[in-house]
Amino acid sequence: MENFIVSARKYRPVTFETVVGQQHITGTLKNAIKNNQLAQAFLFCGPRGVGKTTCARILAKTINCTSLTPEQEACGTCESCQSFQSGHSFNFHELDAASNNSVDDIRSLIEQVRIPPQAGKYKIYIIDEVHMLSTSAFNAFLKTLEEPPPYAIFILATTEKHKILPTILSRCQIFDFNRIQVEDISSHLAKIAERENIATDNDGLHIIAQKADGGLRDALSMFDQIVSYTNRNVTYKAVIDNLNILDYDYYFKLTDYITTGDVSNTLLLFNEILNNGFDGNNFINGLAGHFRNLLVGKDNQTIKLLEVSENIKQKYLTQSNNTNLGFILTSLNLANQCDLNYKNSKNQRLQVELALIKMCHIPSVIQLANTATDLDQDKKKTLVKNDSPASAPVQRPAAATTPQAPIATPIEKKEQPAAAAQPAETFPPKIEVPKPSAPTASSIKIKPLPKSTSGSLIPSLTDLNSGMGADEEDKGPQYLSGNEKQAFTQAQFMACWQQYAQKAREEDKIHLFTLLTSNEPVLEGINVTVLIENIALESTLQDEKIDLLNFLRGKLNNFDIQLTPKRIEAKQSDRIYTNKDKYAYLVEKNPQLEEFRQRFNLDLLP
Template identity: 65%
Template sequence: MENFIVSARKYRPATFETVVGQQHITGTLKNAIKNNQLAQAFLFCGPRGVGKTTCARILAKTINCTNPTAEMEACGQCDNCQSFQNGHSFNVHELDAASNNSVDDIRSLIEQVRIPPQAGKYKIYIIDEVHMLSQSAFNAFLKTLEEPPSYAIFILATTEKHKILPTILSRCQIFDFNRIQVEDISSHLATIAQRENIAFESDGLHIIAQKADGGLRDALSMFDQIASYANKNITYKAVIDNLNILDYDYFFKLTSFLTAAEVSQTLLLFDEILNNGFDGNNFINGLATHFRNLLVGKDAATIKLLEVSENIKQKYLDQCRQTELSFLLTALNLANTCDLNYKNSKNQRLQVELALIKMCHIRSVVHLAQQPLSTSNTATDQDQDKKKTSLSKVEDEKPKIEQSSVIEPVPQKNTSVTEQQPVIPTSISLEEKPKETPKVAAIPSATSISINIPKANPASTLIPSLNDLERVANGEDDGKPKTVTGEAREPFSYDRLLEVWNKYVQILKAADKINLFTILNNFAPILLSPVLIEISVESKTQEQFVQQESVELMNFLRNELQNFAIDITFKQVERKLENRLYGNREKYEYLVNKNPKLEDLRRRFNLDINP
C-alpha cells in the first residue's frame, strides 16, 4: 500500500509525445521551441483533466533542457531535467492561485522574478487556477506580465477563461485544450491495463471513456476504482454495476417492445429498471440518447457519430434497420418533452410511463393517419368526375327551370356553384334548408333531384395528432370542421365587406380576444381588388399577430361573402393623433386663435398666464 500510486500520477505524461488527444497544442509548442519563438506568457484553457498543467510542466522542462532531441523533446538525462523530475529545480515555480490568491502572494512572486536563473536559460512560473486571483492581485500582476525580464516565462492555467480580465488575456498566447475523444481515452486505458497486467473487455473500457466526459484524469480514477472492485478483471458487467450505468441491453429490449406496441412488457421492464435503483430522469435521458444513436446510424455519413465500441455499434446498426425514421423522430420528441416536464411533475413515474405508452402507439397512429389520406386521394378524383357530369346536366336543364316552382338547392361538398353552403352530413329535405339560402328556379318534379351527402371523414383532411392518442385510436372526432374548401366566386360590395368585417370584430370582442379586436377595429379594411383586402397595422409586431389569426379571419370572410378567392395583405401605417393641450400656455394660445379679443382683455387687466 505504501508503494501504490494512482494511475493519474503514475502514468502522467513526461513528454509532448505521450500527451493524449492534444496534438494541436503539443505540435505548436514544439515548433515554438525549435524556432526560438517562445512568448512571454501562455494561457492554457480547457475542461478539467485534459492536460493543462501537464503540458505546462513538460514545456517548462523542455525549454531548459540542454540536450533536446530532434523532435524537441526533453532528453531526461541532463542536470536540468534530473532536477526537475526530482522536484528540486530552482528554475520552475508553481503557484496554486486557488489558495494563494491575495495581492501579497503576487507581490512575493514579482520579487522572485527579479532574480535571474542560476542554472539554465529560463525561469518558468506556472500559476494554476489563475481565475481565482482577486481583482487587486490581477492588477498588481499586469505590469510584470506585460514587460517581464527576458529570462522569465509565465504559464497560466485555468478552467474558466471567462473569469479572467481582458487585460490579462491580451498579454498571453491562448491555447484552448479540447475534450479528449472517447476512442483516445479507451486506447490509453487499454495500454495502461496491459502494463499493469489487468484483464479487460474493450466494451468496459469504452463505457469508462464515455462516463469520463472527455477528462482523462476522471477516466483513470474510475479505472483504478473498477480494477479494485473487479480484482483486476475489468468486464462490461463490472463497469455498469460499479458506475451505476444502465445496460445497453435494456434500451435495445425496450425499443423492440415499443415498436411492437407491447405496452405491458414495456411497463414491466421500466419497473425492473426502477427496482434496480436507477432514476427515472436518467432513464428517459438514456432512452433519448439511444434513439439519437439509432437515428445517426441510419445514414452512412453519420455513423461516425456513434461513440460506442464496435460490438455495440453493430447492435445499433442492426436495430436501426428495423426501426422507421418516423418512429424515431416522434419518440425523440416525446422523450424530450418528458425530460422537460419531469422535475415539475408531482408523479414523476407516471410522467415516464405516459411517455412510454405514447411511444407504443406511434406506429398505429401514423398508420391511421396515412391510411385515409391514401384512399381520400382516389375518392377525390372520382368526386371530381361526378361533379363535372352533374354540373353538365344542370346546364342542360337550365332553360326548363325558369317556369318551375321555387325550391332551395342542396349544395354538394366541394361544388363550384355560385352559392357555397356548409356541408351537412345527412340526407337533407326541403324543409331543413337554412332560411338565408337564396331561392332559385328549381327542376320540375319529373326531373327532381334527391341528394344524399355522406359524412365527411376527419382523417381525410387532417393528420391525427399524437397529443390525443386514445381519441385517434378509437376513430372519434370532435365534430368541428377542420378545413374550408370551395370554388364559389360571388362578387361583393365594399359595404357588404364592412358589414361582415364589423361582425367578425364583435365576435373577437365577445371571445375576449382584445388585442386582435383592437388592431382590426382601429382601421377599416381597404378593398384593393374584387378579391384582395388590405389590412392596416401600426407595426411589424401587429402584422405578425394578425397573421397568426389570418386563417380564421379568411375562412370567416370567405364563408360570409361566399367568395373563396378572397385574400388579405398588410400595410403599415401611422395613426394620426390629435394635438393635446397639456400646459396653460398651450391652452391660452388655442383660445386666442379662436377669439383674438381675448389677448386685448388680458392686456387691459394686466393678467399673467400661470406656467
C-alpha cells in the same frame, strides 16, 4: 504495505507525444520551440482533466532542456530535466491561485520575477486556476505580464476563461483544450490495463470513457475504482453496476416493445427499471439518446457519430434498419417534451408512462395514415376513370350494393354536375360507410401526412400530444392544412380582432389588450400591419404573435395571413398616466430596461 499511486498520477504524460487528444496544442508548442518563437505569456483553458497543467509542466521542462531531441521533446537525462523531475529546479515555480489569490501573493511573485535564473535560459511561472485571482491581484499583475524580463515566461491555466479580465486575455497566447474523444480515452485505458496486467472488456472501457464526458482524469479515477471493485477484471456488467448506468439492452428491448405496440410489456419494463433504483428523468434522457443513435445510424455518413463500441454499434445498425424514420423522429419529440415537463410535474412517473404509451401508438397511427393515403389515391383514380369519355357504362349486379366493412377514414362525397346524370344502373355502386356509435381506433380521422426529404411519412406530433383517437374536427385553428385561402372582408377581420382583444382582457393580459385596442390595424390583403407606440408593446406583440396568428387564421380560414409591426408616434392626450404608461416612457428612453424586466421576470404594479 506498498504505497498506491493512482493512475492519473502514475501515468501522467511527461512528453508532448504522450499527451492524449490534444495534438493541435502540442504541435503548435513544439513548432514554437523549434522556431524560437515562444511568447512571454500563455493561457491554457478548457474543461477539467484534459491536460492543461500537464502541458504547462511539459512545456516548462522542454524549453530549459539542454539537449532536445529532433522531435523537440525533452531528453529527460540532462541536469535541467533531472532537477525538474525531482522537484528541485529553481527555474520552475507553480502557484495555486485558488489559495494564493490576494494582491500580496502576486506582489511576492513579481519580486521573484526580478531575479534572473542561475542555471538555464528561462524561469517559468505556472499559475493554476488563474480565474480565482481577485480583481486587485489581476491589476497588480498586468504590467509584469505585458513586459516581463526576457528570461520570464508565464503559463496561466483555467477552466473558466470568461472570468478573466479582458486586459489579461489580450496579453496572452490563448490555447483552447478540447474534450478528449471517447475513442482516445478508451484506447488509453486499454494501454494502461495492458501494462498493469488487468483483464478488460472493450464495451466496459467505452462506458467509462462516455461517463468521463471528455475528461481523462475522471476516466482514470473511475477506472481505478472499478479495478478495485472487480478484483482486476473490468467487464461491461461490472462497469454498469458500479457506475449505476442503465444497460443498453434495456433500451433495445424497450424499443422492440414500442415498435410492436406492446403497451403492457413496455410499462412493466419501465417499472423494473425504477425498481432497480434508476431515476425516471435519467431514463427518459437515456431513451432519447438511444433514439438519437438510431437516427444517426440511418445514414452511412452519420454512423461515425455513434460513440459506442463496435459490438454495440452493430446492434444499433440492425435495429435502425428495422425501425421507421417517422417513428424515430416522433419518439424523439415525445421524449424531449417529457424531459421538459418532468421537473414541473407532481406525478413524474405518470409523465414518463404517458410518453411511452404515446410512443407505442405511433406505429398504428403511421399505418392508418398510409391506409388513408392509399384510399384517397384509389378514389382519385376512380373519379378520373368515371369522368373519362372513353369509359363505357358497366352493368353492376344488385349484390354489389351491399355496405362494405367500416373503413378507417371516411370517403368524402363530391357533387357531380347535373349534366352528367346517368341511369342508376350504369353508375359504380356507392359505398355506404356506417358511422360507429363511439370513437374507436378504426374511426380516427387522419389526414395524409407530409413526406420528409427521405420519403418517409412522419405522423403529426400535435395529434400524438393531444391524445390518441381525438377528433380532429374539434381541435381548433392549429389544425389548418396550410392550403386554405378563403377571402374575408374588413368587417370580418375586425370582428375577429375585437374578439381576441376581449379574450385578452378576460385573461388579464392588459398589455396585449392595450396593444389591440389603442390603434386600429391596417389590413392590406392578407398582410396586417399592427401599429405600435413603444418598445414594451412591441415586445408584447412578439410574445403573443403565434397565438394571435393561429386565432385569426382559424377564424378566417386563411393560412396566408401575416402580421407586421410598425412603430408610430405615441398619441398625446390629457390623461392621468398609470404605472404602465410611465414604464413605457422609461423603456422608450432606455430600451435595456425591458430586457432587464424580462430577464428577472418582473411585473408592474397596478
